[in-house]
Amino acid sequence: MPYTLNDKLKDLKPYDPISGDYSIRLDANESFLELPIELLEKAQYAMADIAFNRYPDPNATELCESFGAYYGIDPALVTAGNGSDEWLFIIASSFLMRGDKILTVEPDFSMYRFYGFLAEAESVVYQKKEDLTIDVDALIAAVNESGAKVVLFSNPCNPTSLGLRREEVRKLITSVSALVVLDEAYMDFWDQSLLGEVAQYDNLIILRTCSKAFGMAAVRLGFAAANPKLTQTLRAVKSPYNVNSVSQKIGALVMNEPELLQQALGEIILSRKALQASLKELESKYPDQLYVYDSCTNFVLVRMPRAKEVFEGLLERGIAVRFMGDTLRITAGSAEENAQLLKNLESLLSSSTNP
Secondary structure (H helix, E strand, O other): OOOOOOOOOOOOOOOOOOOOOOOEEOOOOOOOOOOOHHHHHHHHHHHOOOOOOOOOOOOOHHHHHHHHHHHOOOHHHEEEEOHHHHHHHHHHHHHOOOOOEEEEEEOOOOHHHHHHHHOOOEEEEEEOOOOOOOOHHHHHHHHHHHOOOEEEEEOOOOOOOOOOOHHHHHHHHHHOOOEEEEEOOOHHHOOOOOHHHHHHOOOEEEEEEOOOOOOOHHHOOEEEEEOHHHHHHHHHHOOOOOOOHHHHHHHHHHHOOHHHHHHHHHHHHHHHHHHHHHHHHHHHHOOOOOEEOOOOOOEEEEEOOOHHHHHHHHHHOOEEOEEEOOEEEEEOOOHHHHHHHHHHHHHHHHHHHOO
16 A cells, blocks of 8 residues: 555645845845855864764753853853754644644744644634734733643744834743743844843743854754753753754854954844835835834835735846735845845836836
8 A cells, every 4th residue: 555644744835935046135034244254264274173973062062152151141051953943843842742732923933833733733823913013911811711831932023023022021921831932033133132031930942043143044053042941851852963063163153253243233233224214215105005114123024015016026136035925024135235125126116106
């Protein structure tokens, strides 16, 4: 008899990011800044110290110490992963039993519910308000009434570009018995992190990444921070050698350069502010065609009735942004990339008003 996939696998489709050769990529929320050549040269020399015939440090000790030093957190509370995606998969598959409920918010990062689905958990969705903000009291009620075992959301949010302030997140954590998994992938661009408080809570895991502000999307580094008990559990359920030696070495080198990272962070934030301001100008010029959300991330979300048409028009011009139904998510790029995006976007908007 032929082999048959089980019900949860048979209709799955792979994650489908934009592929193709586009001159301007503003679709994946990566940093537009490459690592400085002097840092790359240091990384090349560091490769000579790696024993390629040996497994990597299972605890990624040097890397976690560098992370701890940069963020001012005890490295004993930090566990490294192969990107934040690995942590999402591990947490869903380990902290959820079949039939348990995982609560996510909508809109948010689409993979959260997917990993819950693979864990055979029941999905509960809290729908954000029309303005894409979260009513924390309503969210708390949804968690408690549903009996969810895990609450998972991003703050600041991808794709809305909006964030919950620190005191609101604290209220959520202390008002539910569920495990709160707080994905702070974009918190480098804001100032409302709970990373420094993570040891105070028995039901909190914070995820961070090197892919957005640090310009290291290629090496796939993510971190989970939690109190000692949860940290011990996370280290027990991850695979023993989950972060390769090359990524560990490069990650530690980069995070040991705080001045460089802060300078890059400042450039990205300035780019996002400039992009947002220019998009707001287009909004005032074409009020029926776009609405620009405020942002505390490295991207801007724009609601457009012709989002798909504009998205395809930009692709034809060699510019990739993220199409999300009736919105476009636009990553802040270099000054030149932003200028090209805005020029072509206005061309597309004006063509519809002046046929």
